[in-house]
Amino acid sequence: MPVQPAQRAVTVRVPAKVNVQLAVGAPRPDGFHDLANVFLAVGLYDHVTATPSPTPGVTVSCSGPGSELVPLDGGNLAVRAAEALAGHHGVAAAVHLHIEKDIPVAGGMAGGSADAAGALVACDALWGTGTSRAELLALCAELGSDVPFSLVGGAALGRGRGERLTELPVAGTFHWVFALADGGLSTPEVYRACDRLRGATPVPEPEADPALLAALRDGDAHALAAVLVNDLQPAAVELRPSLAATLAAGLAGGALAGLVSGSGPSCAFLVADAESAELVAKSLRASGTCRAARVTNGPAPGATTIGSHA
Numbered sequence: 001m002p003v004q005p006a007q008r009a010v011t012v013r014v015p016a017k018v019n020v021q022l023a024v025g026a027p028r029p030d031g032f033h034d035l036a037n038v039f040l041a042v043g044l045y046d047h048v049t050a051t052p053s054p055t056p057g058v059t060v061s062c063s064g065p066g067s068e069l070v071p072l073d074g075g076n077l078a079v080r081a082a083e084a085l086a087g088h089h090g091v092a093a094a095v096h097l098h099i100e101k102d103i104p105v106a107g108g109m110a111g112g113s114a115d116a117a118g119a120l121v122a123c124d125a126l127w128g129t130g131t132s133r134a135e136l137l138a139l140c141a142e143l144g145s146d147v148p149f150s151l152v153g154g155a156a157l158g159r160g161r162g163e164r165l166t167e168l169p170v171a172g173t174f175h176w177v178f179a180l181a182d183g184g185l186s187t188p189e190v191y192r193a194c195d196r197l198r199g200a201t202p203v204p205e206p207e208a209d210p211a212l213l214a215a216l217r218d219g220d221a222h223a224l225a226a227v228l229v230n231d232l233q234p235a236a237v238e239l240r241p242s243l244a245a246t247l248a249a250g251l252a253g254g255a256l257a258g259l260v261s262g263s264g265p266s267c268a269f270l271v272a273d274a275e276s277a278e279l280v281a282k283s284l285r286a287s288g289t290c291r292a293a294r295v296t297n298g299p300a301p302g303a304t305t306i307g308s309h310a
């Protein structure tokens with residue numbers, strides 16, 4: 001039976017992520033790095049709404065914190081996603097995307113990737129193109145290394161440049177506090193700084209840590225805290241030395257462990273429970289070492305359609 005297109009606007013909710021392990025290999029000839037990237041989706045969300053447009057093409061608007069930093073042209077990853085889906089199916093795109101931001105922009109929490117995954121799912125429903133999960137994942141991987149995970153959510157190990165996913169079992173809920181920083185860090189610049197800091201030191205093949213996978217599977221926050229690791233952290237801290245004080249403030253405030261989230265500059269603190277999360281967030285706010293502190297938890301679901309509306 002042909003898929004019936006939705007006539008009205010479609011809204012999709014998409015989560016942020018933290019990398020609980022980010023093992024980075026040597027640079028590849030194509031400029032990317034092979035990774036063992038253990039993603040955990042957390043409950044800070046952007047919302048992407050796709051509305052039929054009377055004129056051909058893809059337009060975008062954005063609201064919420066940091067929206068002034070989001071490009072509103074073809075450089076927007078959500079616009080590229082809608083264009084890629086239209087191209088894949090040979091349909092003419094005529095859509096307006098609205099992004100309601102809550103994921104910090106350029107914060108190492110995959111906000112642009114989330115918006116791309118959200119736009120794919122929203123446009124697919126709006127256009128009734130019935131794209132299979134496998135096709136969606138392939139489109140995601142073309143858009144960016146982190147985009148497949150934004151679609152899938154939960155927890156997953158990303159191999160290759162992070163786009164080849166194996167979903168991971170997780171028991172229970174892990175509680176987190178994110179310390180948000182003013183301004184962003186450029187992902188390519190952080191990878192370049194990582195290479196520079198390593199110099200001629202031989203770089204081992206990145207491998208997922210079995211103890212970390214077991215901690216996720218067992219829902220053991222103390223065990224996870226002992227093995228959190230981000231190979232990009234020294235580079236992020238070198239580019240933004242103030243992150244050292246942020247990391248120290250979270251630990252002094254009672255976090256089990258802290259690390260830079262992906263390429264930064266957001267810092268993620270794993271805490272024992274929801275009550276400790278509030279205390280650590282309060283302590284971080286009082287420390288003056290971050291712009292804001294947000295309490296959340298994971299795993300969170302991936303891109304989820306939350307409604308079709310007028």
Ligand SMILES: C[C@@](CO)(OP(=O)(O)O)[C@H](O)COP(=O)(O)OP(=O)(O)OC[C@H]1O[C@@H](n2ccc(N)nc2=O)[C@H](O)[C@@H]1O
Binds near residue numbers: 113
């Ligand atoms: C570091 C991570 C950790 O999950 O995320 P963020 O913290 O930035 O969100 C990712 O590897 C970012 O993934 P994403 O932001 O999708 O990167 P892409 O658009 O694919 O690539 C942007 C640039 O980052 C570098 N890059 C990215 C992925 C990778 N495995 N190796 C790289 O060297 C390359 O310089 C590339 O040109």
Ligand SMILES: Nc1ncnc2c1ncn2[C@@H]1O[C@H](COP(=O)(O)OP(=O)(O)O)[C@@H](O)[C@H]1O
Binds near residue numbers: 113264
């Ligand atoms: N929809 C989008 N939301 C946020 N940033 C976007 C978007 N589309 C493109 N960008 C660009 O991507 C850069 C990285 O943003 P983001 O994905 O939020 O951070 P990170 O790569 O650190 O996780 C931004 O500086 C911005 O120029």
